[in-house]
Each structure stands twice: as structure tokens, then as C-alpha cells.
Amino acid sequence: MDPRKARTIEALLRAGEELFRRRSAEEVTVEELAGRAGVAVGSVYNHFGSKAGLHAAVLERAIRLDRDYMDRAYRRAGSPIARIYAAAEEYLAFYLAHPDYFRMLAFPNAPGQYPAGRELTERLARAVREQNERLVRALREGIEAGELRPVDPEETATVLWSAWNGIISLGWRPDALHRDEAGLRRLLAAATEMVANGLLPRPD
Template sequence: MEDVDVRKRRTMDVLLRAAEEVFRDRSIEDVTVEEIAERAGVAVGSIYNHFGSKAGLRAAVVERALEVDRSFIDMAFTPDRTPVQQLYAVAEQYLQFYLQYPEYFRMLAFPAEPGQYTAGRELSERMAKQIDAQNDRMVVAIQAAIDAGVARPVDAKKVAVVLLATWNGIISLNWRPDQLRRNESELRDLLETAADVVANGLLRSPLAGG
């Protein structure tokens, strides 16, 4: 006879996978528990038994996505790397996160509207805060490079935001349906190019008067 905990975990996993698909680009109020249950092949009651509510299931999906994202980014910030090497490594790990978990990437990089309900807005705010906390790790690396004299004085927070926004835009080229679509190798090359432009600058020397 199958262990109760194993059955519970299996049901939770299929519900999370179904929820990941339906919540990928839709707000919580646009999705019904019946739709999720049908997609998962389980009874509607399972959602309430394991997650308490639709909002609880949505929160569990987001938390799982954030946890996976953190695990990839952790691999970039190793003590054997210099701050600059860490920034290049973050770009690679972020790409790997997308390639292995595209639904999670879309959920975090291009979140759906939170909807009108308090639970949706609170979850959206919590997700933004945790992503911002992840971004702060890049801020620390950039500031460390500045303090070491490797990088010129800049607003580290703004540069980190620029990097993340640039990476999101580049990676999103992978799902374009037209000639602008880029494959994995091309994405990696573009990410490295973006990092090089930020790290080394585009102009050979500053232009007087802008």
C-alpha cells in the first residue's frame, strides 16, 4: 500500500505543476480552482486540503519559483570569484534558470497582473521584494568592484536594475515567433555582450558636453 505522505506529496506536485501552467501569464482571479483541478487530474477538494485556497496554491507556486531562482543565483556568488566574475556568472546562471524552468522565469520576470483581491496584491508585493533582495546581491558585487578601484563610481543599485532588465529582455527573445528569435547559444552571446558593454563602456572616451 502506498505511503500516505508519498500520495500527499504526489498530489501536491501535480497541483503545483498545473498551477504553474495556468498562473504563468494570468492573474489569480482569472483562474478557477475547477480549472486547476481538472488540469491536474484531481478533485477540487485537494486544493483546499493541501493549500487552503486558490491564493495559497498561487503563493506556493511563487515560493517554489523564488526558491529555484535563488538556488541558481547562489551558484554565481561563490567566494572564489571576484565581484566582476560574479556578475558574469549571474548572467549565466540566470540563463540556466530560464532554460531549465521557463515557466518560473516568466512568472518572476514578467508577472501577471495581481488582480483586485488583497491576497493577489500582497503576493505580488512579496514577490517583488524578494526579487529586489536578490538584486541587492548584485549591488553588493558592483559596490565591491567600485571600492576595489576596479569599477568607476556609479550608482550600484541603478546598474543592477539595468543588468536585470537587460537580461530579461534578451532572454525573452527566445520565445519570439519571428526572425528576431534567438537560440540558447545566441542568448548566451548576447548576455555576455551586454555584460561587456556595462563593464567596459561603449565609448572609447567620454564625449565633451555629452
């Protein structure tokens, strides 16, 4: 790809990353996107076809990056519990490296009424379900192996995922509840450990 074209595309993606995580695509204008990227308005249409196309590209990049991080967790050798701990670690790593993308996936804005927005919302929902199902599978494996007690794996996965989102969101709080990277790591480990200990088989 021509280097100048690549720079323009990257600048537009970064502008979309910043603007779309704060406001819905309906509220963001093409002029704002182009101005933030420092390019001509026509560049949005030339490279992405429309504002909706740029929005889709930003979301797809966020989904792909999130999947890359979580792949590392679920490909690790070891017990299901070890993979669950690894998933929490990689989820935090994704947030630390790409905070705006994390916000877009974990706390999406309302899609608005335009059809492409509704399609993107469903695409995001599918991506979340795919990641949640990987956590569900790890829990099921642990249950089947007798390493975990028989709980509802879907509900337990949702509890873990929701807890991780809530903890990581403390990283951008402006008040005394704010936590730095070290604090987030401690809280994630503590939350995962509390759930993991509750999943261990109970003595008769």
C-alpha cells in the same frame, strides 16, 4: 510524505505554474487547476487551503529556485566582475530549466484586487529587490576595490537586470527575433561585456 499525496501536490503545483504565468489568479478557477492537474477540486483545498494558497506556493517555489541559482553565482570566488558574469549565466540557467517560473518572476501578471494577491505582489517585489541588492553589492565591491569606476550601483544593477530579462525573453518569441540557447548565451555575454567594459576605470 505519502507518495500519492506528494504526486497530487506536485501535479497541482505544475498546473498552477502553467496557468498562473498566463493569467492572473483572479481569472484562473479552482476547477481549471484541478482539471489540469487531473485531481479532484477538493484536493486544492485539502493541500493548499484555497486557490490563493496554491498561488502562493507556486510563487514561493519560483522564488526559492531563483535564489538557489543565484546563490551559486554570488558564492563563486573571484572578482566582482566575475560574479556579475556568473549571475548572468545562472539567470539563464534558471530560465532554461524553469521557463514558466522565470516568466512569473520576470514578467508577473497583474495581481488583481483580492488581498492575498496584493500580498503576493509585495512578496515578489521583495524577492526582486533582494536579488538586485546582491548585484548592487558586487558593483560596490568592485568600485571600492578600484576595479570599477564610480558609477551609481543601483542604477547600473537595474540596467543589467533589465537587459538580461529582455534578452532571455527572446527565447520564447515566435518570430525571427527568436534565439535558441546558444544565441541567448552569446547575447547575454555580449550585453554583460558591454556594461562591464563601460565600468572599467578610464585612463586619465
